[in-house]
Amino acid sequence: MLQLKQIEKVFYQGTPDEKKAIQGLSLTLNEGDFVTVIGSNGAGKSTLLNMVAGVLFPDEGMISIDDKNVTFVPEHKRAKWIGRVFQDPMSGTAPNMSIEENLALALGRTNKRGLRRGVSSNRKKEFQQTLTDLNVGLANRLHTKVGLLSGGERQALSLLMATFTEPRLLLLDEHTAALDPARAEHITNITQDVIRDNNLTTLMVTHDMEQALQMGNRLVMMDEGQIIFEANEEEKRQMSVQDLVEKFQQIRGKALADDKTLLHK
Numbered sequence: 001m002l003q004l005k006q007i008e009k010v011f012y013q014g015t016p017d018e019k020k021a022i023q024g025l026s027l028t029l030n031e032g033d034f035v036t037v038i039g040s041n042g043a044g045k046s047t048l049l050n051m052v053a054g055v056l057f058p059d060e061g062m063i064s065i066d067d068k069n070v071t072f073v074p075e076h077k078r079a080k081w082i083g084r085v086f087q088d089p090m091s092g093t094a095p096n097m098s099i100e101e102n103l104a105l106a107l108g109r110t111n112k113r114g115l116r117r118g119v120s121s122n123r124k125k126e127f128q129q130t131l132t133d134l135n136v137g138l139a140n141r142l143h144t145k146v147g148l149l150s151g152g153e154r155q156a157l158s159l160l161m162a163t164f165t166e167p168r169l170l171l172l173d174e175h176t177a178a179l180d181p182a183r184a185e186h187i188t189n190i191t192q193d194v195i196r197d198n199n200l201t202t203l204m205v206t207h208d209m210e211q212a213l214q215m216g217n218r219l220v221m222m223d224e225g226q227i228i229f230e231a232n233e234e235e236k237r238q239m240s241v242q243d244l245v246e247k248f249q250q251i252r253g254k255a256l257a258d259d260k261t262l263l264h265k
């Protein structure tokens, strides 16, 4: 469904600051795969998501979605296939617009008629039902400005906006990292439900190794722009966070340098 073949990405090429962010990376996601991505600081995780989303283009290699070569298709043209939720609850929503208007915008992203029609009463009912299903206390607040919502509420809305349009691919970029533990857990649960209910193919970057082991059916560990270790569902089930840390040490001959993980644990 998603295929990355031999991707290379270098920043500041040919200068003293040259940085090989991605090196010979290949990864295939089958329909319905939910892959968690972990790795040390600067391993290339965000760069990887940015290339899948079309924010950055690779220097070498090919990216395809549903066998269509999208390597150089710009972000706005990929938006109809891809939903993305960022770490920052302020990203991905328009704070001065209401919940309803934000949801209409999300629809408009994939469906031009959605923008022209505005929010019909049927659509309103649909939004309300979806928010009720999410159980985040937003169903009767369709007219509330998004800027007034808490971080957790915003992330729930961002998740809804990213998935409401049934994207082919969902990208989660540490989307629970900025939340307190209780809210993070709530959003994690909602995420699992939304992905399962819609059978969404998902790529999720996280610094929380426990989360990376618990969620999804595959795990990928990155370092220095490369995938250095992969685990399938069965292998993941049998691993602990300590096993992952030791695996990294064993493969790279150095400790996993991840400030956020070290701070969390």
Ligand SMILES: Nc1ncnc2c1ncn2[C@@H]1O[C@H](COP(=O)(O)OP(=O)(O)OP(=O)(O)O)[C@@H](O)[C@H]1O
Pocket (backbone or CB within 6 Å): 011, 012, 019, 020, 021, 039, 040, 041, 042, 043, 044, 045, 046, 047, 048
């Ligand atoms: N726009 C950019 N310009 C220059 N260098 C960049 C840019 N984006 C990323 N890099 C560099 O590429 C490397 C990979 O960065 P990336 O942000 O993808 O890592 P990451 O795994 O997401 O890290 P972290 O977990 O710390 O967020 C790093 O060395 C980073 O400094």
